[in-house]
Amino acid sequence: MRLVRGCNALVSELPSGTVSLLFSDIEGSTALLKRLGSAYSDALDGQRQVLRKAWADHGGIELGTEGDSFYVVFLTAEGAVAAAAQGQRDLAGFEWPGGEQVRVRMGIHTGSPKVHDGAYVGMDVHRAARIAGAAHGGQVVVSRATAELVQGSLPQGVTLRDLGRHQLKDLPAAEHLHQLTIDGCQNDFPPLKSLGAASSLPRLRTPLVGREGELTALTTLAGSSDVRLVTLTGPGGSGKTRLAIEVARHLVERFPDGVFFVPLATATTAESIWGDIGGVLDIPLERRSPSDLSTHLAHHNALFVLDNLEQLVDADKVVAELLNVAPQVVVIATSRRPLHVPGEREYSVPPLRLAEGTDVRAALSSSAVRMFVQQANMVQPGFAITGDNAADVIELCYRLDGLPLAIELAAARIKLLTPRALLGRLDRALDIAARGAHTPARQQTLRDTIDWSYRLLNSSQQALFRRLGVFAGSANLDAVTAVTADIVGNSDPLDVVADLVDASLAMMVPGPAGEPRIDMLEIIRTYALDLLATTGELDSVRRRHAHHYLEAIQGLSLLLHGDQYLAARTSFEIDHDNFRKALAWATDPDETAATVGGRDELRLAMQRWRW
Numbered sequence: 372m373r374l375v376r377g378c379n380a381l382v383s384e385l386p387s388g389t390v391s392l393l394f395s396d397i398e399g400s401t402a403l404l405k406r407l408g409s410a411y412s413d414a415l416d417g418q419r420q421v422l423r424k425a426w427a428d429h430g431g432i433e434l435g436t437e438g439d440s441f442y443v444v445f446l447t448a449e450g451a452v453a454a455a456a457q458g459q460r461d462l463a464g465f466e467w468p469g470g471e472q473v474r475v476r477m478g479i480h481t482g483s484p485k486v487h488d489g490a491y492v493g494m495d496v497h498r499a500a501r502i503a504g505a506a507h508g509g510q511v512v513v514s515r516a517t518a519e520l521v522q523g524s525l526p527q528g529v530t531l532r533d534l535g536r537h538q539l540k541d542l543p544a545a546e547h548l549h550q551l552t553i554d555g556c557q558n559d560f561p562p563l564k565s566l567g568a569a570s571s572l573p574r575l576r577t578p579l580v581g582r583e584g585e586l587t588a589l590t591t592l593a594g595s596s597d598v599r600l601v602t603l604t605g606p607g608g609s610g611k612t613r614l615a616i617e618v619a620r621h622l623v624e625r626f627p628d629g630v631f632f633v634p635l636a637t638a639t640t641a642e643s644i645w646g647d648i649g650g651v652l653d654i655p656l657e658r659r660s661p662s663d664l665s666t667h668l669a670h671h672n673a674l675f676v677l678d679n680l681e682q683l684v685d686a687d688k689v690v691a692e693l694l695n696v697a698p699q700v701v702v703i704a705t706s707r708r709p710l711h712v713p714g715e716r717e718y719s720v721p722p723l724r725l726a727e728g729t730d731v732r733a734a735l736s737s738s739a740v741r742m743f744v745q746q747a748n749m750v751q752p753g754f755a756i757t758g759d760n761a762a763d764v765i766e767l768c769y770r771l772d773g774l775p776l777a778i779e780l781a782a783a784r785i786k787l788l789t790p791r792a793l794l795g796r797l798d799r800a801l802d803i804a805a806r807g808a809h810t811p812a813r814q815q816t817l818r819d820t821i822d823w824s825y826r827l828l829n830s831s832q833q834a835l836f837r838r839l840g841v842f843a844g845s846a847n848l849d850a851v852t853a854v855t856a857d858i859v860g861n862s863d864p865l866d867v868v869a870d871l872v873d874a875s876l877a878m879m880v881p882g883p884a885g886e887p888r889i890d891m892l893e894i895i896r897t898y899a900l901d902l903l904a905t906t907g908e909l910d911s912v913r914r915r916h917a918h919h920y921l922e923a924i925q926g927l928s929l930l931l932h933g934d935q936y937l938a939a940r941t942s943f944e945i946d947h948d949n950f951r952k953a954l955a956w957a958t959d960p961d962e963t964a965a966t967v968g969g970r971d972e973l974r975l976a977m978q979r980w981r982w
Contacts (some may be wrong), residue, residue, distance in 0.1 A: 474508025581738020608776025840899025
């Protein structure tokens, strides 16, 4: 029979069931021994005297003492916490030899260890020991199980501070830990000595391809001490979420209180955003209100990836409040539009790099092609770029605008079609469907992805978007005004188009002399044209487009033989595709004179230009 010390007496039988286990030891005891020499034994005796009184005062049963460490069991979590708080206060007020300060770290966990041969065995014992080992001298760290039991019955002058989740040595899952803050004692400590911050980042099936430059830039940006909010913007399917997760993965060691991924595609209100944040933190439902979460996060040094914010009207307010109440929190947001929150750093995620050439070497230098190969190998192991298929795969990636989602959907068909056959079917690229149920509904096809953004626009913005689909390539603001005059009215077209640029459905590109031009990815343009046909607007918008370029070509023709020849020539070349499109429409034999109106005039004027 093993005898153990408890409550100033020896007991022969350990309590079974739920108990609270406390481990403690002196931080830096070896260095303290070197400094105190023979006086170290006095310090050790003082530490034992102070702590044994605290254990006894609150019903502790001493299971082990080795050197400067203690292993104690309590019948209740309240008793363990009260003993730890008393012990730290008394240690802080003790007169130590040599003017030293003995700093003791403590860890507490509540569980149901098995009693075997006069001792406790099981993971609960190891968990309590590892929690103590992660603490600093003077700090008391408790498990979530203990914190929940004492939440409403803490000793006077003692509160709990949430430290987030941490991976501890030899434990399979991250532990959610709290610190006792004790009046009269030190309460600010460095990050816990864990194996790394907590992380709720999703596991991904494949490595990130072709984003080395973006990853480096974003990791540096989000890891900067003066940056609190980075918003990754771009059209649907551009890979914002995938890149944000990888950036967060690279920053895990930078945030001691954790890195958390919060998917928000199904959120609809500010309350649901707060609720989802509370969910990834494993906070009970009844404590996920904005005020409760603000208190919880006030001292957190954590990173949150808030994914898919574009559909949430109040997303900017939630993010601004989160950053205000939690001054050490950093947010990486993904959205098809910026949040316009003060201090926001917007990063527009570009498509993957396309090949410069048509041979195997050019193909393998393209991140878009490399991603196609990676995704093709998911369904057809061994697929590789060869001299026979390089040009076709390169053209596929060009036709898909280098969009990761578009490439992923197309490559999934390589099991059924050769690259050349797939290229011949790209007129239906918007409707290539994803395989499997894991893909979100908004990304089942490219059409679904673009439609998600389109439906977030108001009716005027939708009408403007549809009409921009009529252009071939980019267009200047005069051309945009010509086809949208009845929508924009007297407004500055730049201001009106800015809403579509914000939504990542259009983009600004520089023209000659730096004037702005409006452009679209070809996949998005195809979607806009489909909508024009569906709504019955296509003919009238084509007519507006053709009449504008008729006037433009007539005006430029007058300049071809003067000192403005080069400027006129440049304008012709940059709008070459739009002139051709207008000419093709004006000379289409299927159009009727009643439908076209002035078709002969258009044909004659445009045919006079030497293409």
